[in-house]
Amino acid sequence: EVRARLRARKIEQIPSAWQFIGLDTVRVMTDLAHASPLPSSDFLSLTGGFSNLDQFELSLLARHRPENTRGGYKELAGWRPDPRELPGDLTQGAGKHRAVGRVLGTFTLNASALKERLAQAINSCNSGGPELNAIATRLGYPTPDAAAVQAPIVVVIGSSAGGTGAGIMLDVVD
Numbered sequence: 001e002v003r004a005r006l007r008a009r010k011i012e013q014i015p016s017a018w019q020f021i022g023l024d025t026v027r028v029m030t031d032l033a034h035a036s037p038l039p040s041s042d043f044l045s046l047t048g049g050f051s052n053l054d055q056f057e058l059s060l061l062a063r064h065r066p067e068n069t070r071g072g073y074k075e076l077a078g079w080r081p082d083p084r085e086l087p088g089d090l091t092q093g094a095g096k097h098r099a100v101g102r103v104l105g106t107f108t109l110n111a112s113a114l115k116e117r118l119a120q121a122i123n124s125c126n127s128g129g130p131e132l133n134a135i136a137t138r139l140g141y142p143t144p145d146a147a148a149v150q151a152p153i154v155v156v157i158g159s160s161a162g163g164t165g166a167g168i169m170l171d172v173v174d
Contacts, residue, residue: 006135015135017128017152019121023114023172025104025164026093044117046101046164047090048108053083056090056104093163101167109171125152 002014022029022043029037037043050056090104108114133143156173159165 009138011135011138015128015131016124017132019124021117021121023105023164023168024093025090025101027091042117044114046104046108046168048104048111050090052089053100056107057083060107096161096163098163098167101162101164102171103167105164105168105171109168122152 002018006012006014020038020042022038023046024043025046027045027047028040029043048056048059050059090100136143156169158169158172160169
C-alpha cells in the first residue's frame, strides 16, 4: 500500500526514514495475501535459533536453574508453555499460542541482531529530515520549517488474536 501510494506520485523509493521491521517466530516471512513480504533485512525471527520447544526448554533450564531464585526461570515457569502439550515446531510459528510467542520474545528481544536493527532504524529516522521534507512537498504537504527534523513517530502493529504478535506486543512497545 505504501509503495502504491508513493508510485502514484512518481516516488519510486520508500524513504529511508520510514522503517518497517517484522518480528515473528517463523524463520522466513510469508506472503501476506495482497501484500508482498518485507525484505529479509527487515524481518527478524524470534526463534533464538531453536527449531522446537523442547530445545528451548532445555536452554532455559541450563541458563536459569530452577533452584536459583535470581535466575529468572521461576518467573518464567508459571506462564511458559509446556513443550509436551504443544506442537513444538517453531519454524512454523507460535501456533496461535500467545505463551509461545511471549516466552520466545522474552528470550530473544534483547538479542544483539534485534538491538542493532532497531538502532539502525532509529538512526535512519533521525537523519531522514531532508528526504522527508522533499517527499512531503511532492505529496502536497509542504513543511513550514524544512530544516527542522521532527522526532520519529513509532507505530507498532500486531495481532492481538495470534501467537507471537499477541505474545510480544507489549514487550515490543516497552
